[in-house]
Amino acid sequence: MPYTAPVSEFTFLMEHVVGLPRVAGTERFAEATPDMVSAILTEAGRLADEVLAPLNRGGDLHPAHLENGVVRTSPGFADGYRAIAEGGYIGMSADPDYGGLGLPMVLTTAVNEMIGSACLSLQLNPLMTQGQIEALEHHASDDLKALYLPRLTSGEWCGTMNLTEPQAGSDVGALRAKAEENGDGTYAVSGQKIYISWGDNDFTENVCHLVLARLPDGVPGTKGISLFLVPKYIPDADGKPGKANDLKVVSLEHKMGLHGSPTAVMQYDGATGWLVGKPHGGMAAMFTMMNNARLGVGVQGLCQAEAAYQQALDYALERKQGRSPVEGGTGTILDHADVRRMLSEMKAEIFAARAIALANAAAIDMASATGDAAWDARAALLTPVTKAYGTETGIKVAQMGIQVHGGMGFIEETGAAQYLRDVRVTAIYEGTNGIQAMDLVARKMMDGGAA
Structure with missing residues (x-):
């Protein structure tokens, strides 16, 4: 496209x-x-x-x-x-x-x-x-x-995040994956993880999984969870991929969209892993990755909105249908007020979502560069807003893109429907947008409005 x-x-x-x-x-x-x-x-x-x-x-x-x-x-x-x-x-x-x-x-x-x-x-x-x-x-x-x-x-290796299990989705604390010390500084990680985006591929030398699991003395809930780095291939003495680890892709999900992205069910059977962070401190470490991903997923919604808008605009500039209501118009459906309304709204929503995402990123940069807690708080406040608004914008704009295409939008030949199918999951993964709302109100707005 x-x-x-x-x-x-x-x-x-x-x-x-x-x-x-x-x-x-x-x-x-x-x-x-x-x-x-x-x-x-x-x-x-x-x-x-x-x-x-x-x-x-x-x-x-x-x-x-x-x-x-x-x-x-x-x-x-x-x-x-x-x-x-x-x-x-x-x-x-x-x-x-x-x-x-x-x-x-x-x-x-x-x-x-x-x-x-x-x-x-x-x-x-x-x-x-x-x-x-x-x-x-x-x-x-x-x-x-x-x-x-x-x-x-460098991209020689790539990374994944492994949180979700069949019985533990948004309630991460319900996970059952376990890890036991091997006595040599490594851990044996066992359990099944689902919905693992890019759980494997055929073009990187290694795939490095960050896996949440519970040590034997881990208390119930999120406070007893630890984080482990579990590679597909165990690095040898020279740091090159060595023997295969005890993990495998059980199956790939058949999904509504994002067909090119393999979403894996991963099985770990005493796989060798290394502790990341402190024991029982896995959620704090994983949230660093999740907050990065929440900004990224908000941008994913936005980027599908942009792509859907561009295709809808191109179609509107080419499609001739009905008598033009505009004297000296283009002779295409762009002359019709409702089509212009949709395209204008799409463009405006994209501009707003992009501004919010970039402002979020700028706050992260200022926090990193200055160490100022106020910038940290600003970035934290904007993260659920970026994620929820960006993804809702993506869904809304992709939907409107289909409407601009009319009947051809419902026909897969045009590709207009792919944007809606691909973007729909962004309001679900990395914390549903309902969870983003709870995060915003119950955590990020509890500072009296300072951020």
């Missing part, structure tokens, strides 16, 4: 609305000059337009599948992933000490939107890795950081 990255709109918002110059004015992000930002946005836009967008429809029509225990990904996804990784886009905001570029989250957020608009199913993979990188940066031991971060940042 054709897509044109809205680079000029990102530039306008960064310069005039969300305060990127203020972020670049800090010592930490001084390298984010206007010229650098322009170059990165332009090149990432080209990647999205020319390399990734052509993969989107194929991923929908030719889903990832399990073949003799091996996940086979959609046509072209391996090359698309390599282009993302080689461009340095996975580690844009990662620590330069481990190969990252150390650039502002504002810039990473814009690039993630462009990649997701082009091919959301593929973008889910680097998004999960980015979240894992942040979790390890904040909570892992120095040895784990040294081994895993350079390879995750």
Whole structure:
């Protein structure tokens, strides 16, 4: 499906609305000059337009599948992933000490939107890795950081998050996965996890799973949960993927959308893992990844809105139907007031959702650069807003895109319905939007309105 990255709109918002110059004015992000930002946005836009967008429809029509225990990904996804990784886009905001570029989250957020608009199913993979990188940066031991971060940042390896179990969805504290010490600093992790986005692939050397499990002395509920790093292949003495770990993909889900993204049921049978953070402190460590992902998922909703809007506008400019009510009009359905109303509303909602997401990212950057708790609180407040509003906007705009197409929107040939099918889950995963509302009111607004 054709897509044109809205680079000029990102530039306008960064310069005039969300305060990127203020972020670049800090010592930490001084390298984010206007010229650098322009170059990165332009090149990432080209990647999205020319390399990734052509993969989107194929991923929908030719889903990832399990073949003799091996996940086979959609046509072209391996090359698309390599282009993302080689461009340095996975580690844009990662620590330069481990190969990252150390650039502002504002810039990473814009690039993630462009990649997701082009091919959301593929973008889910680097998004999960980015979240894992942040979790390890904040909570892992120095040895784990040294081994895993350079390879995750480069894209040689990729990461996942394993929370959900059949009986433990939003109620994470009900999980039954367990971990026991092996006596050598590692742990044996056992249990089944479901809904694992990109639980495996056929194009990275290793897949690194962050798995929530309970130690023998872990109390019931979330306070007794620990976090473990469990790789598909156990690294050898040289840090290269060694023997296969005791884990496997049991099956892949057949889903409403995001067909190109393999959603796995994972089975761990005494798999070797390493503790991340403190014993029984798994939720704190995992929430670092989840908050990163909540911003990312809000952007996923937004990016599908942008892609749906572009296709609807192109269709409206070509489709001729009925007599034009506008003297000297285009002669297409764009002349009709209701079509203009829908397209205008789509555009306005996208602008607002994008501004909120970038403002959220800017608050994260300012908190990181200054250590000011007020910026931390601002970022925390905006996270559930970004996630819920971005995803609801994606669903609403994709729905309106179908309406603009009329009957052809209901016909899969146009691809208009794919945006709605792909975006629908964003209001569900990484915490349903109802949970975002509870988080906003019960946690983020309990400071008397300061944030």
